[in-house]
Amino acid sequence: MKRLFQILLVFAFTISAGIYLYQKRKEVPVEQVFPGKVWVKPIETLPDLKGVGAPTAKNCGACHTEIYAEWKLSTHANALSDIQFQSELAKPSSPKWICLNCHIPIQNQRETMIIALRGGDYFEPIEVTNPNFNPEMKEEAITCATCHVRVDSQTKESYVIGGNGTTSPPHPIKINREFLQNRCYDCHNETYTLNQSLVCAFQTGTEHDGAVSDKSCVSCHLPEVQRSFVKPSLHRPVRSSHRHGFIGGGVPKSFSLYKDQIRLGYRPGIVLKEFKIESDTIIFKIQNQNASHHVTTGDPERFYRFRLEGLDRDGKVLYHNETKIGQDWEWSPIAKKVNDNRIPSGGEFIWKVDLPKDLASVRQFRFQAVHVRLRNQTSDYMKQTALNVPNEFQEKVKNIKEFYPHSSIVIEVLFDADRKTRKDTPIEELFKRNAERRGE
Ligand code: HEC
Ligand code: HEC
Ligand code: HEC
Ligand code: HEC
Ligand code: HEC
Structure with missing residues (x-):
């Protein structure tokens, strides 16, 4: 009787240890750990864009010269090389992949792809090499494509998102002004307590929505300017364009x-x-x-x-x-x-x-x-x-x-x-x- 009891005890112990180990080693999808969060995944890999090639800012800049030059000076373009970002990223307490999902948000910009979290632990991402990694695009941080390029779910081809609609570009285009206007919220309106002492606490969108203002983020942070969207040699008309310097609080990064x-x-x-x-x-x-x-x-x-x-x-x-x-x-x-x-x-x-x-x-x-x-x-x-x-x-x-x-x-x-x-x-x-x- 006593012997049977001992066997049962050992058996029960083995099972629970097994379950425990299984839970700890289980591959849990990131969406399951952070349901509904835009930043759990990078933007899916963007294939080369017809008429442009790789969807890098540098390539867009071949025609959109002035917009490119403005963006290059912006905090967005420097969101990876920013030394404050690099210092904070290097802290052992930073779950790097989460930080990168907002600061270099496109899969093409990443050396690795994260397929799941070991045991649901955000400090244990399971990573595989990304065959489509573009090191030049990585350095561009919040690049043009972050806001402007997506993949068509049917054709699997990249297209540009625009807000004007009266133009005829040499690249595929879909007009969705609302998308561009609301895109800011995905990163600038997130409050999340990750663990006891780590929070993301940006409420700029909520503050804006609570105010009496008929302006959008774009009206103030991408001020309007009359000019051609492209370089003069392409002979396009002057239109209502937007400065892409994304100026904020007046304390630049250099x-x-x-x-x-x-x-x-x-x-x-x-x-x-x-x-x-x-x-x-x-x-x-x-x-x-x-x-x-x-x-x-x-x-x-x-x-x-x-x-x-x-x-x-x-x-x-x-x-x-x-x-x-x-x-x-x-x-x-x-x-x-x-x-x-x-x-x-x-x-x-x-x-x-x-x-x-x-x-x-x-x-x-x-x-x-x-x-x-x-x-x-x-x-x-x-x-x-x-x-x-x-x-x-x-x-x-x-x-x-x-x-x-x-x-x-x-x-x-x-x-x-x-x-x-x-x-x-x-x-x-x-x-x-x-x-x-x-x-x-
Ligand atoms: C080979 C030149 C060229 C390249 C490269 C190029 N564009 Fe364009 N793009 C144009 C031209 C020309 C127009 C139309 C301008 C006009 O008619 O006023 C345009 C229009 C646009 C528009 C406005 C469309 C609208 O109606 O709202 C957006 C947005 C845009 N491009 C984004 C991009 C982005 C992002 C890239 C890089 C991924 C890019 N372009 C690369 C030439 C180019
Ligand atoms: C939800 C998107 C998001 C995530 C995730 C995120 N950031 Fe950011 N980060 C931002 C935005 C947006 C700003 C700019 C905020 C502003 O200017 O008001 C920013 C700014 C910063 C700055 C500059 C602060 C300053 O005052 O100039 C640092 C440093 C930074 N983030 C580090 C990190 C680190 C480290 C992580 C990971 C632990 C991280 N971020 C995760 C969106 C994000
Ligand atoms: C993919 C995430 C993302 C999106 C989308 C995004 N931002 Fe940002 N933004 C950032 C990050 C990250 C920083 C800060 C980078 C740093 O400090 O290193 C930043 C910085 C800024 C700053 C500079 C603040 C300062 O004083 O330095 C302004 C202004 C800004 N963003 C406005 C906008 C607007 C307007 C939109 C929408 C059109 C937008 N952002 C969309 C991530 C994003
Ligand atoms: C953070 C988001 C964001 C980034 C990054 C960004 N744009 Fe834009 N872009 C916008 C918004 C918002 C508009 C204005 C949409 C509207 O209201 O019509 C716009 C408008 C445009 C237009 C239409 C002409 C104009 O000035 O309104 C072109 C062309 C364009 N962007 C090209 C680019 C290129 C090229 C880059 C990179 C060098 C870039 N954008 C980076 C958000 C962004
Ligand atoms: C009515 C104009 C206006 C609108 C609309 C607006 N902003 Fe601003 N924003 C400003 C001004 C002005 C500043 C500089 C504030 C200061 O430092 O005195 C600023 C500063 C910022 C900064 C830098 C913060 C800091 O303290 O350094 C960020 C980031 C920003 N805005 C993002 C946004 C986003 C995202 C939206 C839309 C949800 C938005 N803004 C809407 C005018 C505006």
């Missing part, structure tokens, strides 16, 4: 890109609508007039710093005060937003500053709005972990302050304390200065 920000459509979301100097207080009224979403939006680390300085007649700073708008997160033990004082579309932020009594020699007050993308504290940490990133990026990460703009002054207003007059520094001048600034 110092050399500052000079193109304004030309490609940058303007601050906020304006200093009103200020009042009373005997011992100054009141600032800052309004989000130009963005249909919160300022700041997207990456939770971004914020605006508002700075007030009192200067004497020689420009020496006698008084300093500052405040910020943005989000505060606690990242461990679980990711949690603890504070959020960003300005929704149309909303106002009032900053009331009580001045000390001894400011008689202040001749001028200087107000600045500084958009911060990256904190010194964070980039210092990146420097410490530079050895984790691929060789080609290490030097840049080690000297990140020299290569990577952390913040930009986007508004500067000077008040004359005696005459009570206001003078705004032109944005062009601020951006020249920004290109020389370093750090937060």
